[in-house]
Amino acid sequence: MRQNHFLSPTLRDVPSDAEVTSHQLMLRAGLIRQTASGLYSFLPLGMRALQKVENIVRQEMDEAGAQELLMPAIQPAELWQESGRWDAYGPELMRFNDRHNREFALGPTHEEVITTIVRDDVKSYKKLPMNLYQIQTKFRDERRPRFGVLRSREFIMKDAYSFDINQEGLDKSYTKMYEAYTNIFTRCGLDFRAVVADSGAIGGKDTHEFMVLSSIGEDTIAYSSESNYAANIEIAPVVAQYEKSGEDLLELERFDTPDLKTIEELETSLSISKEKLIKAVLFIVDEKPVLVLVRGDHEVNDVKIKHFYEAKKVELATADQTIKFMNCELGFIGPVNVTTDVDVLADTAVEFISNGVCGANEKDKHFKNVNPDRDFSVKQYLDLRFIKEGDPSPDGKGIIRFAEGIEVGHVFKLGTRYSEAMGANFLDENGKSKPMIMGCYGIGISRTVAAIIEQNHDEKGIVWPTSVAPFDLHLITVNSKNVEQKELSENLYKQLKQEGYDVLFDDRAERPGVKFTDADLIGLPVRITVGKKATEGIVEVKIRKSDEVIEVPTDQLLSTLED
Ligand code: ATP
Ligand code: MG
Ligand code: MG
Ligand code: MG
Secondary structure (H helix, E strand, O other): OEHHHOOOOOOOOOOOOOOOHHHHHHHHOOOEEEEEOOEEEEOHHHHHHHHHHHHHHHHHHHHOOOEEOOOOOEEEHHHHHHHOHHHHOHHHOEEEEOOOOOEEEEOOOOHHHHHHHHHHHOOEHHHOOEEEEEEEEEEOOOOOOEOHHHEOOEEEEEEEEEEEOOHHHHHHHHHHHHHHHHHHHHHOOOOEEEEEOOOOOOOOOOEEEEEEEOOOOOEEEEEEOOOOOEEEOOOHHHHHHHHOOOOOEEEOEEOOOOOOOOHHHHHOOOOOOHHHEEEEEEEEEOOEEEEEEEEEEEEEOOEEEEEEEEEEEOOOOOOOOEEEEEEHHHOOOOOOOOOOOHHHHHHHHHHHHOOOOOOOOOOOOOOOOOOEOOOEEOHHHHHHHOOOOOOEOOOOOOEEEEEEEEEEEEEEEEEOHHHHHHOOEEEOOOOOEEEOEEEEEEEEHHHHHHHHHHHOEEOOEEOOOHHHOOOOEEEEEOOOOOHHHHHHHHHHHHHHHHOOOOEEEEOOOOOHHHHHHHHHHHOOOEEEEEOHHHHHOEEEEEEOOOOOEEEEEHHHHHHHHHO
């Protein structure tokens, strides 16, 4: 590709609205441009990086036996009503009406569509297992689009869905995807961890997130210093809980707060922000639910604070009662959703609480006896729930460390959540009709590109891992007006392309300083500079990552590049 007519507009200054390095570098190196909040165009360099990641994903998915298809981005409301998610999904779902006033959504994910396709066309156990995937644009009206394409409102996702006849089959399909994901992110040059994640309120607990380790990550990972234990802290203590057989006890102590308003007084006046809620935790006494704590999310000056701020007594808990606790994941809140989506879980919690959620984060705007730590002590509970750095790892090996992570992939055992709701059944060997057992597996392709840059850069710019670099080589003519330099560059360009290299050829009439600065910013793995020694048939080869420079006679260039 000749740079002269190539759309790769570089910027010298750091754009003021870009907070994180990958966002800044993607703008500065001319990979993306913002069209509106959370909506980005990928310019040719960015597009090439996307395609590189897509190709790796395709290869590994195909290798794992998955089949590529393409579903429509636009989905009819009826499908979402059938699965029960039309109402549950919340404001992240972008909805619109067509000219006949029929309701639609722009797909944030495709469980409904794929389930109907398989339902209608796969009837027998003989066809299963089956795994279908697509690479496609997804739409989510994120509450807070940020960090460029790391959290955008329109983004590219690979989503795969597996269909099996039984749980063992699902376990196998899941393991295959888990392994494929490990290969994909390794090939992308990422430092990542697969962590046990929160499966929300849908029963089955197997779900892992693939987290790229990065200080800008919005998730916190608790991992062991000496074993493979790693979990999203949202779930970590619950995992610990499982290991301890789920029987832990907790004292719940009540304080008197006579000045607070009663539920009745506040019920009508309170407006709740479902979007802020993350999950509910249920306290159980003698198998009876007594209290729900709803965990919320807060942002203060851009800092995300996670805490319990809303709770509701289901039945009076007295000061001397001993309370067992369980996470809503154990199924007490009932099968409602399939994603770990904030809004869906919030709805779940709210539904259970039925009287409305208490709280509001305003002085005197709380229900009576609902605010942890103020109305009752939950110290022990919090200690248990929020695993801390330095704690012994739940698996008994090593101690817990924390790290921040960017979620680039998510694998999930869905079970029969969709097949039952939407009637995706098959006939087994004995001619008996059974619901298919499903799994779903997502990778944020555009987010992965940004995460790669977040982990692979220096003060001068991007440092692409070879596997995902937009081009393999950057060929630079120091002085494009110099005849020898120009001629040698043109010959090399032709030859390198013939050899199968993707070459970006800086044939611009720019000053050398500009070319080198741009080259560092764009960050292709290898730079070949044709300068003064062109007359002697010598070029300079520079490795972006190590800064290593060697002079190479042109007749040895190809063999040098091979090493
Ligand atoms: P997050 O927790 O970051 O909101 P999610 O859990 O809602 O992500 P999933 O429903 O698991 O996302 O979707 C699969 C993958 O899609 C995620 O692992 C992530 O890589 C990507 N993804 C999700 N939301 C976005 C977004 N707004 N912008 C870019 N990529 C996204
Ligand atoms: Mg998530
Ligand atoms: Mg999300
Ligand atoms: Mg997820």
